[in-house]
Amino acid sequence: MAVLDHYLPHFDAVLRHAVVIPAPPDDAYASLLGFDFAQMCEPVGRAIEDMRDLPRFIADLAHRGRRLPHDARFILADAPRSGLLRLSEDPRRHLVLGAVGRLWKPRFELLQLTREEFLAFREAKYVKAAFGFVVRPYGKGRAMLRHESRFLATDDSARTHFRRAWEVAEPFAAFFMGRALKALTAAVTEQQAATRPPPPWRRRFTARPPAPAG
Secondary structure: OHHHOOOOOOOOEEEEEEEEEOOOHHHHHHHHHHOEHHHHHHHHHHHHHOOOOOOHHHHHHHHHHHOOOOOOOOEHHHHHHHOOEEEEEEOOOEEEEEEEEOOOOOOOOOOOOOHHHHHHOOOOOOEEEEEEEEEEEOOOOOEEEEEEEEEEEOOHHHHHHHHHHHHHHHHHHHHHHHHHHHHHHHHHHHHHHHHOOOOHHHHHHHOOOOOOOO
């Protein structure tokens, strides 16, 4: 994904997804920014916990995700409030977020950095991450939404720890994002259906009968 090349041209791990959104690009991008990813924690956590032979720390993460407060929210428009750094945004076209932390640990804190500090960051024993979302036209009235997450360790020690954890966590991270984007697509489909005018034949049959004379 070209929009990530400026921030993490090289990486140790990557996730990629793409979905077709049944809405024009502007509407698709607005829906992406307003989608509550936290709402996926409970159903995805339940599905993950139902899998057998889970590593303990993955099971713990899934369990904590299911127990998020009912008012918990995570939407991309407010991502900086959760510690993520807004690296780049082209309104209605793309968004790039960044993070730096010891991401191999079940509980980790993200460093509070500026965009320039993120670009220059080289301190050992950390992992840099960049998350990109790109929306492009895809036929009439539709959009292609592409997501890519890149991860780069800052030294060999962090790389060893991260790769060991990522080998286990990658399928579950991919599962979560895949389910989230499918839920977003379903929500947009429902919204578009609710706002779309009925076809002419249905309008004829649902039109009000004329008022009686007199």
